[in-house]
Amino acid sequence: MNMKYIGIMLLLVFLVVISIIYYNTMLKKENGIKNALSSLDVMFKRRNDLIGNLVSVVKGYMKYESKTLERLISARLNYNNIKDAFAISDSISNDIKSVLALGESYPELKANEQFLSLQNALVEAEDLISAGRRTYNAHVTNFNNFISFFPNLIFAKLFNFHKYALFNINEELKKGRIYYENEK
């Protein structure tokens, strides 16, 4: 009889220990995603600041392409959280490229030191966002793989861990299948 109880107790202790290990591992991996997300948030905000400066510098030169500028300004002003930035990141990048390409058409703009330094800063910001996106995707893939395998998926269900969507799947994002801390 006693042996039975000891056996059950040992099994329970084993299950508790395993649960703790799995929970901590999943939490650690999820924190990696959150860390990448918060870094991306900082980068998007920095890019928005640079966009503001860029708009003020090139305003006079963009009479015929005002729509691009308007898009950039509205994207900058309407930036509330990283989810917005995810959805429109590619279109902003394209708009920035077309604005920076203006330097080729206007020699006086190309000679403008402020424009040049902004150009360099924006290229760096775009590269950093790309690197941030790759980091985020790497962590998401790692996390998604981890919680998809058996028996990890049982613990993931038990502790309410969900799969994250990759950065480039905009459709998924629109459907709201990306989970954040406040949404879980």
Next chain:
Amino acid sequence: MKTKSDFIDFYQRGGKKILKDAYYKDKASYQKAIKKCIFYQLLILVIIIINILFFNRIFNEYIMFITLLTEIILFFLFLIINIRLIYKEKKKAIYLINEDIYLYVVSYFSPNDYICEPETELAVSEFNKMGLFNLNLLNYCGCNFTASSYLGKKFIYCDVTLYDLVERIKHDSYYDNVENIKYIINYHYQDQINIFNGLYYETEISHDNYNYIYLIPNNISDKFVKKNILHYISYKGYRIELENLQISQKYCVYSFDEIRSRYILSLTLMEKINELDKLLPNKKYLVFKKDGRVGIYIDNFSIEKLKMKSFNIHKEISLDYLLSWFNIVKKIFQISLLFDEKNKTSKDN
């Protein structure tokens, strides 16, 4: 870009004479050694002949036998010494000729902008700048320092040996028959284990870098080195899994700032590292340093080893042999171009 045909033209225009002069100058000591050895060998032979012809009438048979035996032994002893001396002089001559060829090819690639210090030992400060291994734990030596530029890209390289002196104990036992006791003696000795023996190459990258990124090879065969390698590295950081499968298979990447590391190690740069592996398939350590430079440690590949490359010294330097040097030096110089990302755009990421 310097091509083979340009190099042949350059060689035909004036290099042939320069290298011919250098060849005969470097070979002179070897020829002198051969003459000297033949002279001594003949001298002993003459002594033996004189001995046989004239002294056998004066001394008795026993003394004659002993004398002759001694002379014959001396003859063969001298022969061995002379062969060794000739071999040594030959190696020295080959080394000097190769060095001249190497300097000639380097001067072709970078006519006005190169410093070659083949014999100077590297200063401690130079090792400190290399930035990968913890020099408080390792011993180091190096030579063949070269600073140059190729198509506007500056770089330096030099031979480096980094080694650890490991304390080992050897047990020996003997049995004392008088006291019936077995004694065990422990000998302490230091064993030199090479952590790295090859070429250190340093060039610039076009991005600003604020943290160290290490690429450590996965295929370290030496168990001791494999076990201790992370211990010898100065900063390390966290392990980062990169997207490029080839890179992930070949290297473990360590850094404290993952996003910055991915920013530096763009998809283009990772492809270029793969190209570098095709160019020089030796085991490599890479360190991206804070000052916007990259240090590449290429194992088992050094200028010193190349200088010892053997060829037929009795014939003048052939064009094929010269071209083999051209290819090697071109490979070394091309490394700097692989890390030139001037045309890189954000698209690459």
